[in-house]
Amino acid sequence: MGARSTIACLATIAVADWVILRHPPRWHAIALFDHPAHVATAVLLGGTDPLYLAGSLLPDVDHIPMAFRSPQAGDPRPRTHSLYGPLAVAPFSPRLAAGMLAHFTRDLALDPGVPLFGGRPFRLPYAAYAVLVLAAAYSRSRPL
Numbered sequence: 062m063g064a065r066s067t068i069a070c071l072a073t074i075a076v077a078d079w080v081i082l083r084h085p086p087r088w089h090a091i092a093l094f095d096h097p098a099h100v101a102t103a104v105l106l107g108g109t110d111p112l113y114l115a116g117s118l119l120p121d122v123d124h125i126p127m128a129f130r131s132p133q134a135g136d137p138r139p140r141t142h143s144l145y146g147p148l149a150v151a152p153f154s155p156r157l158a159a160g161m162l163a164h165f166t167r168d169l170a171l172d173p174g175v176p177l178f179g180g181r182p183f184r185l186p187y188a189a190y191a192v193l194v195l196a197a198a199y200s201r202s203r204p205l
């Protein structure tokens with residue numbers, strides 16, 4: 062992966078999170094920023110395999126029914142955001158499951174965290190996510 066694509070991924074994440082954290086849009090508009098950032102995160106962590114990238118958006122299918130129930134930013138993430146999803150999918154498609162894990166990596170750093178085991182949400186400091194993404198970007202753009 063070239064330095065340009067790496068920088069494009071980092072910029073996508075930086076712009077998305079600057080908007081989401083500093084100027085939170087309405088719930089329905091967050092996806093416009095959050096989903097490109099999910100894909101950019103997945104690309105940095107695991108590459109551009111199409112099935113893997115589809116997995117990086119898959120856990121958010123639950124946002125479609127939620128969208129009709131006047132959700133608010135910061136509402137708890139539903140149970141599709143648990144490790145049981147990738148565990149169920151992994152035997153059929155490890156690449157799809159890996160994409161779902163990349164999705165959780167980002168969601169863990171943003172409120173309200175991820176209910177990894179279906180119950181209470183887990184949350185990591187945003188800095189941990191930032192360091193991970195920067196390290197992945199560095200290792201991807203480094204000349205061999």
Ligand SMILES: [Zn+2]
Nearest residue numbers: 120121142168
């Ligand atoms: Zn999500």
